Amino acid sequence: MAKLYFNYSTMNAGKSTVLLQASHNYRENNMQTYLLTARIDDRAGTGRIASRIGISAEADMFAPEDDLFGKIETRLEDGPVAAIFVDEAQFLTHEQVWQLARVVDDLGVPVLAFGLRVDFQGNLFPGSASLLALADEMREVRTICHCGKKATMVVRQDATGQVLTEGDQVQIGGNESYISLCRRHWRAAMGDLPTAKTLG
Numbered sequence: 001m002a003k004l005y006f007n008y009s010t011m012n013a014g015k016s017t018v019l020l021q022a023s024h025n026y027r028e029n030n031m032q033t034y035l036l037t038a039r040i041d042d043r044a045g046t047g048r049i050a051s052r053i054g055i056s057a058e059a060d061m062f063a064p065e066d067d068l069f070g071k072i073e074t075r076l077e078d079g080p081v082a083a084i085f086v087d088e089a090q091f092l093t094h095e096q097v098w099q100l101a102r103v104v105d106d107l108g109v110p111v112l113a114f115g116l117r118v119d120f121q122g123n124l125f126p127g128s129a130s131l132l133a134l135a136d137e138m139r140e141v142r143t144i145c146h147c148g149k150k151a152t153m154v155v156r157q158d159a160t161g162q163v164l165t166e167g168d169q170v171q172i173g174g175n176e177s178y179i180s181l182c183r184r185h186w187r188a189a190m191g192d193l194p195t196a197k198t199l200g
């Protein structure tokens, strides 16, 4: 039976590597997969899912206004797919997560979504909140903090290595970088995130 899977992680845990390996396993057995990733800027054309260890694959892109049920139905007219993989699933809208659930239930195709659980301020991404609510199965793609504990949080740094405590949830085209930390070291890096911010 087809299921909706949510594979969640923090930054740099290798979720794209896991996605690409899983897709490869299907293709190696002569089964087709359909890959989707978020369009996070205005670049047109084909998307690409790339992993930090150097492997990549072409992918179709989704934008917030896209009807993913329709998009996937159209793809299935070209031939069957054994599984659908969605990278950057934190950028899905709530409605799009429901569209993926309908793909699973009504079209019988498994959907494996991969995304970040929380942003740099420790808040759930909208797509991840919906996936946590609706997925049939959830798996954590793990990575570790510099202390050796499991990393569940992420800090955003500017180009000089300064930790940023404020800003938009999604930043595009900047020089910022991200480091994954355990909650204790994330609190230390963020100055324990003042109450005003957690309430704001």
Ligand SMILES: [Zn+2]
Binding pocket: 145, 146, 147, 148, 149, 181, 182, 183, 184, 185
């Ligand atoms: Zn730590």
